[in-house]
Amino acid sequence: MNWLAFESYFRLGFFASGLLVFWLAGLLFSFRSRAQVDTSRWFHNTVLTLFNSLLMRVLLPISLVALADQVSESKLGLMNWLGLGQVPNLLLSLVLLDCVIYFQHIVFHKVPWLWRLHRVHHSDIGFDTTTALRFHPIEIGLSLVVKAFVIVALGVSPAAIVVFEVLLNFSAMFNHANFSLPKSFENFLKVLIVTPDMHRIHHSVRQPETDSNFGFCLSVWDRLFQTFTARSALDLQADNIGLAEFRTAKDQQVHKLLMQPFQALSPKSSKSDSV
Numbered sequence: 001m002n003w004l005a006f007e008s009y010f011r012l013g014f015f016a017s018g019l020l021v022f023w024l025a026g027l028l029f030s031f032r033s034r035a036q037v038d039t040s041r042w043f044h045n046t047v048l049t050l051f052n053s054l055l056m057r058v059l060l061p062i063s064l065v066a067l068a069d070q071v072s073e074s075k076l077g078l079m080n081w082l083g084l085g086q087v088p089n090l091l092l093s094l095v096l097l098d099c100v101i102y103f104q105h106i107v108f109h110k111v112p113w114l115w116r117l118h119r120v121h122h123s124d125i126g127f128d129t130t131t132a133l134r135f136h137p138i139e140i141g142l143s144l145v146v147k148a149f150v151i152v153a154l155g156v157s158p159a160a161i162v163v164f165e166v167l168l169n170f171s172a173m174f175n176h177a178n179f180s181l182p183k184s185f186e187n188f189l190k191v192l193i194v195t196p197d198m199h200r201i202h203h204s205v206r207q208p209e210t211d212s213n214f215g216f217c218l219s220v221w222d223r224l225f226q227t228f229t230a231r232s233a234l235d236l237q238a239d240n241i242g243l244a245e246f247r248t249a250k251d252q253q254v255h256k257l258l259m260q261p262f263q264a265l266s267p268k269s270s271k272s273d274s275v
C-alpha cells in the first residue's frame with residue numbers, strides 16, 4: 001500500500017516542475033510571440049485544470065493506482081496470468097497504454113459527440129504548456145474509464161500506472177510548449193518522441209492537419225498507422241492555431257469552455273468546414 005501514499009507526491013513533483021520548466025522555456029524562447037495570443041488564457045486554462053483536479057478527487061471512487069494494486073493482488077489481467085515480472089510488466093504497460101491513448105485520441109476526433117468534448121482542448125487559440133492541461137472534465141472521466149479497463153484487462157502494475165501517468169503528463173506539457181528545439185535535435189528526438197513542432201501541427205486550424213499527429217508520448221504510432229504530418233501548410237507562428245469557430249477572447253473563458261460541448265454550432269462551422 002506504500003504506493004498510494006507515495007504516488008501523489010511523486011506525480012505532483014513532476015507536474016509542478018514540468019509546468020514551471022516548459023512554461024518558462026516557452027516564455028523565454030517563444031515560438032509564437034506573446035502579443036499574438038490572449039494571455040488571459042493562462043488564467044482560464046489554469047482554473048479549468050484546478051476545477052478538474054478537485055472534481056476528479058470528489059467523484060472518483062478509486063484511483064487508478066489503487067485499482068492496479070487490487071488487480072495485481074488478485075492476479076487479474078493478461079500479464080499476471082502470463083506471470084510477467086515487474087520490469088517486463090512496466091515496459092509493456094508503458095508501450096501498450098501509449099498505443100491505447102493514441103487510438104483513444106483518434107476516436108475523440110472521429111466520433112461527433114466525443115469531438116464536442118475534445119474540441120475544448122483544440123479551441124485554444126494559443127499553444128503553450130497550459131493548453132496541455134485544458135480538457136473538458138467529461139473527457140478526463142471517459143479517459144479514466146478507458147485506462148481502468150486497460151489496467152484490468154492487461155494486469156498493469158501499480159508502478160507502471162504511476163510511471164505512465166507521470167510520463168503522459170510530462171510529455172503533454174513538453175509537446176505543447178511554446179518553443180521550437182534546434183532542428184537537428186528535434187529531428188533526432190522526433191524519431192521516437194512527440195516534439196512541440198510535431199504536435200503544434202495537430203493544433204493547426206487546417207482540419208486535415210488537426211486530424212493527424214495524434215501521438216502523445218511516442219511518435220511511432222503516427223508513422224506506423226500513417227497519420228503523420230511532417231510540416232504544416234500554414235505559418236503556425238501566425239494566427240493559425242485553434243478552431244475557426246472559437247476565436248474570441250470570450251470563447252476562452254472557463255465557464256464558456258465547460259459549456260462548449262453543449263453549444264449548438266451552425267452547420268457552416270462544423271468540423272469538416274473548419275479549414
Ligand SMILES: [Zn+2]
Pocket residue numbers: 105109118122202
Ligand atoms: Zn486532438
